[in-house]
Amino acid sequence: MKTLYDVQQLLKQFGVVVYxxxxxxxxxxxxxxxxxxxxxxxIDKENYLIAEMILRREHQIEMEKENE
Known part of the structure; x- marks a missing residue:
């Protein structure tokens, strides 16, 4: 798992679609x-922590875009 898309696919496995x-x-x-x-x-702790890290990074990127 490396991208936001990967996190979306993980959530999708459990029937969670966010838009x-x-x-x-x-x-x-x-x-x-x-x-x-x-x-x-x-989900296990490893996948949770990896997904959380990806979401934090993406959140930070979006916040920086909004502040420009």
Whole structure:
């Protein structure tokens, strides 16, 4: 797992499709859904941490774009 697309595919395996219309909001909702999957023990810690890191990076990139 290396990209936001990979995280989307992970979530999709559990029937979670996120589209709120704004990329920043999508990333934030994906974080919420990912955490729920982890707390429910549906994904392991390694995949959770990797996906969380990817989402944090993408969130930071989007925040920088908005601040320009």
């Amino acid at each position: 709120l219309g704004k990329r920043l909001y999508d990333i934030e909702m994906m974080k919420i859904e990912l955490e729920a999957l982890y707390k429910s023990a549906l």
